[in-house]
Amino acid sequence: MNPSxxxxxxxxxxxxxxxxxxxxNYHWYVQGNTFFELHQKFEELYHEADSTLDELAERLLAIGGKPVATFPDILANTSLQEASGNERSEQMVQQIVNDFEQITNELRDGIQLANEANDDPTADLLTGILTKIEKHSWMFGAYLGNE
Known part of the structure; x- marks a missing residue:
């Protein structure tokens, strides 16, 4: 059991x-000429987030940890910001890119911690999540016209 x-x-x-x-939030409130494609993409992402969340929590339980499971604990432990509810579609996508960048850095740190603890299953889990995040980041970057 490794606390960090x-x-x-x-x-x-x-x-x-x-x-x-x-x-x-983004799925429900997206508007504009990209509504159909983003509405569908955000639905895909919340399903993926649900699955990823479950995998992370179950791995944490498997190594003796206790996953946060209340809104106050979630907000106290997240490094991300909630949606404001006023974002335009391009701002939604940019915020996701920013969130994925933050998570990418944290996943890399987590992989290093898992490797140091000789915890290959956790390192593999985090690497798989990182792979998905990097693909999403590339696609959303292309959507925004980022080079």
């Missing part, structure tokens, strides 16, 4: 809990 690895996993549980809610 458990903390890193719990931060991701909190982040993915917040993202699950944020993706729903």
């Amino acid at each position: 690895l458990q903390e890193a996993l719990n931060k991701q549980v909190a982040n993915w809990s917040l993202l699950y809610t944020k993706f729903h």
Whole structure:
């Protein structure tokens, strides 16, 4: 049992809990000429967030940790910001890119902690999540016209 690895996993549980809610918010409130494509993409993302959240929480339980599971604990442990509810579609996408950048850095740190603890299953889990995040970041960057 590695307390700092458990903390890193719990931060991701909190982040993915917040993202699950944020993706729903964006799904419900997106407007404009990209409504149909973003509405569908945000739905895909909240389903993915749900699955990712469950995997992280179950891994944390498997290594003796306790995942955060209340809104106050989630908000106290996340490194992300809630949706304001006033974002335009491009701002929604940019915020997701920013969130994914934050999570990417934290996942890399978590992978390092898992490797130091010789916890290959946790390192593999975090690497798989990182792979998905990097693909989403690339796609959303292309959507925004980022080079």
